Amino acid sequence: MPAQPLHLLVPFALIPAADAQVVLSKLDYPALGALLARASLVERATGEDFQRTLPHERWLATRFGALGPTDAPAQGSARADDAPLAPYMMLADGADPGTSRWAVVEPAHIQIAHDHLVLIEPDSLGLSDEECAALLEAARPSFDAIGVQVQAPTVRRWYVSGDALGELVAAPPLRAVGRSIEIWLPHDARTGDRSRAWMKLQNEVQMSWFEHPVNRARESQGHAPVNGLWLYAQGTRAGRLASPFATVLSRSLATTGLALASGARTGTPPDTYAGLATSVEQATGKSASSSMSSTSSASSTSSAALVELDSLATPYVQQDWYTWHETLARYERDWFAPALAALRDGSLRELTVTLTGDTGAASFALTRNALRLFWRRRPLASAITE
Numbered sequence: 001m002p003a004q005p006l007h008l009l010v011p012f013a014l015i016p017a018a019d020a021q022v023v024l025s026k027l028d029y030p031a032l033g034a035l036l037a038r039a040s041l042v043e044r045a046t047g048e049d050f051q052r053t054l055p056h057e058r059w060l061a062t063r064f065g066a067l068g069p070t071d072a073p074a075q076g077s078a079r080a081d082d083a084p085l086a087p088y089m090m091l092a093d094g095a096d097p098g099t100s101r102w103a104v105v106e107p108a109h110i111q112i113a114h115d116h117l118v119l120i121e122p123d124s125l126g127l128s129d130e131e132c133a134a135l136l137e138a139a140r141p142s143f144d145a146i147g148v149q150v151q152a153p154t155v156r157r158w159y160v161s162g163d164a165l166g167e168l169v170a171a172p173p174l175r176a177v178g179r180s181i182e183i184w185l186p187h188d189a190r191t192g193d194r195s196r197a198w199m200k201l202q203n204e205v206q207m208s209w210f211e212h213p214v215n216r217a218r219e220s221q222g223h224a225p226v227n228g229l230w231l232y233a234q235g236t237r238a239g240r241l242a243s244p245f246a247t248v249l250s251r252s253l254a255t256t257g258l259a260l261a262s263g264a265r266t267g268t269p270p271d272t273y274a275g276l277a278t279s280v281e282q283a284t285g286k287s288a289s290s291s292m293s294s295t296s297s298a299s300s301t302s303s304a305a306l307v308e309l310d311s312l313a314t315p316y317v318q319q320d321w322y323t324w325h326e327t328l329a330r331y332e333r334d335w336f337a338p339a340l341a342a343l344r345d346g347s348l349r350e351l352t353v354t355l356t357g358d359t360g361a362a363s364f365a366l367t368r369n370a371l372r373l374f375w376r377r378r379p380l381a382s383a384i385t386e
Contacts, residue, residue: 005304005350006276007245008335009255011056012316013328014357014386023321024381029328031337033380035353038371039364041378042352046386047080047359050183052171055356057083057254064258065242066235081169084235086159088257093153100149103168103234105158107135110228116180121317122173125224131214132156135226138212142204146197160231164197172232174317186231202229237261243302247283249276250308259306269307273338280305304352309335316358343368360386 015023047055061067061083086104087097107127109120132155143150148162167189176184186195206227209215215225233254241262248259249269259266267283270276309331315323342348346368354363362383370376 007306007352009308009354011356012312013355020385029332031340036383037378038376039366042363042365044362051081053083055361059361085254086233087237089253092253092257095153100161101236102159102161103231106230107226108228108230109224119176119181121177138208139205168234170232245304245306247305272334357386
């Protein structure tokens with residue numbers, strides 16, 4: 001890896017204080033501990049328990065300037081809970097969002113619990129392309145009836161746009177999964193009231209799917225039926241994004257879409273730090289779309305590479321702390337220890353690590369010279385506790 005700066009984004013690496021005693025009792029990550037002990041704290045953002053967007057989404061939206069030409073939103077403001085990522089997810093899926101307001105919609109299973117409804121993780125349904133396409137075809141008349149446009153560059157994920165939907169705030173699946181969905185359902189951004197238009201549309205689609213052949217076949221095979229839609233990430237593409245990174249390596253649609261719109265090169269992250277130089281060299285230099293060149297940002301003037309390590313999400317949400325530790329141990333071996341060694345030998349000029357959790361985020365920056373600052377002592381447990 002050349003001496004260019006490296007930025008690691010690690011969602012769901014911060015532990016809630018309520019769980020810290022149990023989770024951090026097995027803390028044994030010397031490389032990560034050494035990195036954070038000598039690093040400078042660049043920023044630490046705190047959120048609230050019931051914010052709809054996730055901290056790494058808000059961090060990305062702010063860092064790339066997707067909230068528009070304003071300063072970073074103050075905590076407690078309406079914009080502090082904003083992450084209008086749908087148009088950028090469309091870009092990553094190969095569609096053109098133009099200047100319209102879009103939201104992401106995914107087919108979902110909503111389970112009836114004792115006294116509330118619970119969202120099941122959409123990815124866990126194991127829907128085939130054929131099933132998704134058939135369900136979309138059955139749902140289209142309901143969208144058409146109220147003038148809502150549907151685009152499906154991939155049949156597994158749909159994008160909707162129309163004045164009838166209004167301006168909605170809603171939670172992504174990872175925020176709501178496994179919990180009562182009451183507070184996470186789409187609300188009107190201006191009034192805070194439940195969106196009646198969305199509720200009506202949801203009910204109509206549910207009825208069209210109730211006896212659908214796809215669901216009958218799934219139930220006969222013991223699989224959960226698809227009985228609802230989950231909407232999130234509504235927003236409009238910003239006119240011009242910031243260009244904080246020259247290269248972005250991520251499996252996340254939103255991150256990749258923001259990178260494309262900013263003019264950065266994109267690719268998927270390698271399994272280990274050792275493969276980083278090759279992945280950076282292989283990253284594509286395509287822009288978001290030549291037809292949108294007037295609103296696309298110029299290529300980044302930064303030489304930094306952003307790598308998103310996202311495998312902590314599922315064990316974190318499921319509170320599977322054994323798997324969470326196993327995953328973090330893999331990051332320790334494959335990323336943190338090699339990055340620390342690269343800082344020491346000068347092959348890496350600067351490392352920034354952004355860790356996020358359920359509500360907050362923290363960024364730490366470290367250079368080779370900072371490793372010599374032996375008087376800096378930051379306990380790892382305190383650094384990764386929200």
